[in-house]
Amino acid sequence: MNYINNASLLKRQLTVRFARLMFAGNLKERIDYLPMQQAPRDVAAVRCCVHHDRAVIRYRLIALLGFAIENEKPEDEARSLSSFVEEAETSGESRLAGSVLTVIDEACTACIRANYRVTNVCRGCVARPCMMNCPKNCISFANGQAHIDEKTCISCGICAKVCPYHSIVYQPIPCEEACPVDAVTQDARGKQDIDAQKCINCGKCLQACPFGAIMERSEIFEILRAITNPAEPTVALIAPSIIGQFNTSLGKLVTALRRLGFDHVAEVAWGADLAAEKETAELIERLEHGQTCMTSSCCPAYVEAVDKHIQQLKPLVSDTLSPMQYTGEWAGRQWPGARRIFIGPCIAKRAEARLSPHIENTLTYEELGSFFIAAGVDVTECEESVADLEASSVGRKFAVSGGVSAAIVGAADASGHTVNEKVINGLDTRSLATLKALEKIVKPGTFVEVMSCEGGCINGPGVISNPVVARRFLEKMLEEKKP
Amino acid sequence: MTKKFRITICSGTTCYVLGGAHLLMLAEAIPADLKDHVEIIDSNCIKACLYENAQPPFVQINDYLMSQASVAKVVEYLRSH
Numbered sequence: 418m419n420y421i422n423n424a425s426l427l428k429r430q431l432t433v434r435f436a437r438l439m440f441a442g443n444l445k446e447r448i449d450y451l452p453m454q455q456a457p458r459d460v461a462a463v464r465c466c467v468h469h470d471r472a473v474i475r476y477r478l479i480a481l482l483g484f485a486i487e488n489e490k491p492e493d494e495a496r497s498l499s500s501f502v503e504e505a506e507t508s509g510e511s512r513l514a515g516s517v518l519t520v521i522d523e524a525c526t527a528c529i530r531a532n533y534r535v536t537n538v539c540r541g542c543v544a545r546p547c548m549m550n551c552p553k554n555c556i557s558f559a560n561g562q563a564h565i566d567e568k569t570c571i572s573c574g575i576c577a578k579v580c581p582y583h584s585i586v587y588q589p590i591p592c593e594e595a596c597p598v599d600a601v602t603q604d605a606r607g608k609q610d611i612d613a614q615k616c617i618n619c620g621k622c623l624q625a626c627p628f629g630a631i632m633e634r635s636e637i638f639e640i641l642r643a644i645t646n647p648a649e650p651t652v653a654l655i656a657p658s659i660i661g662q663f664n665t666s667l668g669k670l671v672t673a674l675r676r677l678g679f680d681h682v683a684e685v686a687w688g689a690d691l692a693a694e695k696e697t698a699e700l701i702e703r704l705e706h707g708q709t710c711m712t713s714s715c716c717p718a719y720v721e722a723v724d725k726h727i728q729q730l731k732p733l734v735s736d737t738l739s740p741m742q743y744t745g746e747w748a749g750r751q752w753p754g755a756r757r758i759f760i761g762p763c764i765a766k767r768a769e770a771r772l773s774p775h776i777e778n779t780l781t782y783e784e785l786g787s788f789f790i791a792a793g794v795d796v797t798e799c800e801e802s803v804a805d806l807e808a809s810s811v812g813r814k815f816a817v818s819g820g821v822s823a824a825i826v827g828a829a830d831a832s833g834h835t836v837n838e839k840v841i842n843g844l845d846t847r848s849l850a851t852l853k854a855l856e857k858i859v860k861p862g863t864f865v866e867v868m869s870c871e872g873g874c875i876n877g878p879g880v881i882s883n884p885v886v887a888r889r890f891l892e893k894m895l896e897e898k899k900p
Numbered sequence: 901m902t903k904k905f906r907i908t909i910c911s912g913t914t915c916y917v918l919g920g921a922h923l924l925m926l927a928e929a930i931p932a933d934l935k936d937h938v939e940i941i942d943s944n945c946i947k948a949c950l951y952e953n954a955q956p957p958f959v960q961i962n963d964y965l966m967s968q969a970s971v972a973k974v975v976e977y978l979r980s981h
Contacts, residue, residue, distance in 0.1 A: 426919055429917060430918065663913065664916050664921070786913065786916070786917030787917065790913060790914045790917055794913065795912050795913045795944075795945050796913045797911055797913065797944050798945065881916065882924075883925055886921065
């Protein structure tokens with residue numbers, strides 16, 4: 418999201434309040450007051466009234482605790498939040514099973530189905546090109562203005578195009594529009610549902626909803642409990658895109674993570690270095706065996722899209738593990754028994770991590786930023802220190818679109834193999850169509866990099882920085898690090 | 901020569917996470933006719949967030965402390981002063 422947005426700020430503020438209580442060790446005693454503190458009576462309500470605001474905040478807290486809102490039983494509405502904390506404590510991580518995304522029914526406003534609407538700019542002109550050109554005859558005139566019949570409108574958009582006053586506007590359903598795989602649909606009441614069979618956990622709907630009705634089921638409860646417990650060893654596995662997320666150097670960030678309570682810090686870009694090496698060898702071998710092309714496998718939303726929607730592409734996807742998994746595997750050998758927490762911009766990584774034996778939990782940058790605020794750690798004022806596991810600039814470039822293919826093609830070139838490259842920058846309906854026909858489109862001997870987020874991981878659903886700023890930081894750092 | 905506007909963007913972590921990250925786009929958003937009158941300073945925490953009910957992110961423009969600052973609000977302020 419390139420623009421400042423109140424829905425995501427609200428989520429961060431709430432995460433700060435939640436984390437403050439966890440750091441103070443009194444979440445269970447105080448959590449039921451958070452809706453009142455976040456939406457006090459003397460501040461104008463965002464929704465119809467302060468009570469509705471608080472009801473939505475209550476559901477956000479339930480999602481922050483890791484529960485799926487869809488699993489709510491009728492009697493749960495009367496439950497205290499502290500009873501959910503108790504359930505999280507006793508049920509353990511089994512409650513996290515299932516989809517990563519959850520829809521807060523109470524926050525969803527049931528967007529209007531018809532995509533085109535006549536505004537009061539309409540002057541009811543004599544020409545009436547909207548009515549004359551509508552292929553479904555669904556425009557009528559009443560009180561001097563045009564009216565679209567929602568039941569018969571097919572959203573072709575001709576009326577909007579031909580109106581001389583630009584009085585007809587396109588009104589999208591943002592979450593459905595953002596979903597590249599048609600996994601988000603309305604139920605009979607107009608509220609949105611996410612079909613887990615189709616969902617690839619890319620998180621685009623979550624970024625798109627102006628009401629913040631879609632939330633990820635967070636793991637901050639487990640993570641905060643672990644980092645505040647001196648007896649439990651923890652490793653922060655930081656994704657390459659973390660550079661540029663906090664307006665500071667990597668060294669200061671490493672110190673800040675240790676101050677939060679992480680015992681060890683490892684750069685996932687190290688795993689990216691390793692993945693690039695393995696993927697290059699795999700690519701050369703596959704091409705020598707006559708395969709036309711191979712695609713990257715580091716983006717979990719893309720891998721899920723292949724599994725659920727483009728099965729025929731599966732043989733072309735690299736078998737190389739993701740950088741997160743290589744780094745997690747290394748950390749498991751280095752610090753046996755430590756809780757390995759991946760920190761990144763990604764929602765789909767959470768789904769990948771739940772299936773991986775090498776990662777215990779995942780945290781987004783947004784959540785990490787909220788932790789810093791709650792703990793009173795100012796990253797810019799920390800001293801520099803060095804991560805336990807460092808990476809090269811090759812792996813760090815995995816964070817931006819084009820970085821993976823540059824690494825692979827460069828490595829292949831160095832070993833005397835000329836490989837073509839193709840970059841799929843962002844998943845949407847059009848790029849998915851390209852992927853479906855990939856073998857027919859690409860030149861033989863091509864490496865195809867696919868990233869679900871446009872611009873790469875620096876534009877993921879869990880980022881803090883504007884991607885333009887993040888890219889600038891990353892490039893500056895790579896420039897400085899050049900030998 | 902001193903510039904007419906001295907703008908200090910607070911880049912402390914609290915401001916940065918709660919919306920301040922977008923303020924780093926400010927330099928690009930300053931209108932051409934104002935560019936010569938503006939000096940932008942990227943600062944460590946200016947401690948404005950320590951007050952009760954503080955509303956980050958903060959930007960200091962000369963003597964004026966702007967809370968809940970955004971690129972658009974800063975540009976609008978420069979225009980009207």
